[in-house]
Amino acid sequence: MxxxxxxxxxxxxxxxxxxxxxxxxxxxxxxxxxxxxxxxxxxxxxxxxxxxxxxxxxxxxxxGAGPGANQVDTGSLRGDFRAMLAQTNAKEMEKDSALLRALVHAVHTNPDLYDALRTKVIAPEEAALRTVIDRAVERGEISASNPAREFVPHMLFGLFFAVQMIEDRIPTVDFMTRYVDAVVLPALEAR
Amino acid sequence: MxxxxxxxxxxxxxxxxxxxxxxxxxxxxxxxxxxxxxxxxxxxxxxxxxxxxxxxxxxxxxxGAGPGANQVDTGSLRGDFRAMLAQTNAKEMEKDSALLRALVHAVHTNPDLYDALRTKVIAPEEAALRTVIDRAVERGEISASNPAREFVPHMLFGLFFAVQMIEDRIPTVDFMTRYVDAVVLPALEAR
The missing domain is CATH 1.10.10.60 (Homeodomain-like)
Structure with a gap:
């Protein structure tokens, strides 16, 4: 059997x-x-x-299905962020937000659950971001030694929770686009 | 009675x-x-x-006691951020993190709980940050029209959750200081 x-x-x-x-x-x-x-x-x-x-x-x-493997490669960092956000549909964003929100407390005391969430939801998004950033470094758009590089996942993951805590809503793609333009790209001193 | x-x-x-x-x-x-x-x-x-x-x-x-009312005013934006972080003790940071983590799902479906959390925990921190930023604008350290201004609370609140999701730990004061230097100040183009 x-x-x-x-x-x-x-x-x-x-x-x-x-x-x-x-x-x-x-x-x-x-x-x-x-x-x-x-x-x-x-x-x-x-x-x-x-x-x-x-x-x-x-x-x-x-x-779970995990995030789509569609790597973006538009030739510019701003373009890549735009393309990644454009791939995000509102329904998926809501689903992912709800899942992270529902699990953030439980994973803290449950290592197996944390590992599953890390492997399946967080690591792939992190890897996709790092690829986009590494290519921007190769193109000379951002400096290899820019200290904001390591924080790109934090800036973007954090936003999901911050918007919910501060404004009691899920961030929209438009909101995230404004955040990328106002915070992420300037912090990276993208040329 | x-x-x-x-x-x-x-x-x-x-x-x-x-x-x-x-x-x-x-x-x-x-x-x-x-x-x-x-x-x-x-x-x-x-x-x-x-x-x-x-x-x-x-x-x-x-x-609850809420965050300390000790407003900082060191004369520079970097100094004010440093002073705010220096006021944070590790135990309180852990307590606040645990509370936010424990409530982020529940507040989403419970407006009264959200209002209490917003009023007591989030709004005072947000107000303290806005005071610090407004003073930096008055001193000419940052431009009044810098679009990152509105996102300062998001950058900092989000970090609590992001570090827990990405690295499964509470951010240390040292980590937050590096983040402020690498992300928050450059995004604000602080002079």
Missing amino acids: SRSRLTPEREAELFEAVLELVCEVGYDSLTMDAVAARTRSSKATLYRQWHSKPELVATALQH | SRSRLTPEREAELFEAVLELVCEVGYDSLTMDAVAARTRSSKATLYRQWHSKPELVATALQH
């Missing part, structure tokens, strides 16, 4: 439902009962396959 | 315990039972006084 008796399609559906539930109720309030009800599974099946709530949520994160 | 039968000292103690519990278990997992146990009160007392969990937590936030 194989470990999994779920088809890949059914599994993908289940993982999506888990992440939806996390966004709706928060990680702490998520119960295996709610997952079972939402996905029309038995709790026995859930526990047999994933053993615990943290393992189920971490696995759901690992299997 | 007065509405409150708790002394102000007892109330302050209770509010502090509520915020500690929020930081430990998260808002969603906080129960009135846990508050009653931690504060050695009866649940009946808690409900009689505060009616509901959101009301109790919002009131606890409202009554």
Whole structure:
């Protein structure tokens, strides 16, 4: 008997439902009962396959679609930021924001959950940003020794949370574009 | 009979315990039972006084000490940022981080809680930052029309969350100082 008796399609559906539930109720309030009800599974099946709530949520994160691999390369740093933002659709932005918001407390005390979030959601975005920045350095648009380079992921990830705390809303693409122009590019002294 | 039968000292103690519990278990997992146990009160007392969990937590936030009112005024923008960071002690930074982290999801769906957090924790910090920036404009250190001005609170609040998501730790004062020098001051084109 194989470990999994779920088809890949059914599994993908289940993982999506888990992440939806996390966004709706928060990680702490998520119960295996709610997952079972939402996905029309038995709790026995859930526990047999994933053993615990943290393992189920971490696995759901690992299997999520993740950010699109469409690397941008427009020939300028400003152009690359614009293109990255243009790829972002409002619905995905809302989904990612909700997920980060729902997990930021839980990951702090749950290393497995943190690793899953880091690997699946944060690291790919960070890598995409670093590629864009490295190319700007190669083109001579920004200095290799500019100390703001290491903080580009912080400037952009932080914005998601800051806008929610300060203005109680999700940042729009327009807002992020203004922030990139007013803060990120000047800090990098982009020429 | 007065509405409150708790002394102000007892109330302050209770509010502090509520915020500690929020930081430990998260808002969603906080129960009135846990508050009653931690504060050695009866649940009946808690409900009689505060009616509901959101009301109790919002009131606890409202009554919290809030950030120190020590306005800094060193004569330069860099000096003011340095002085603000020097006032921050590591323990308070950890406490504030834990509170923001614990509440960021809950406030999104609970307007009363958001208002309490905004009024008590966010607005005073934002006001202190704006005072520092306005003085730098008056001194001619930064241009009144610099578009990064409006984003100073975002750059700094966001950093709390970004460091936790990207590096799984609380930002240190040293880290924040490097960020101010590398990002905030250059974005403001401080002279």
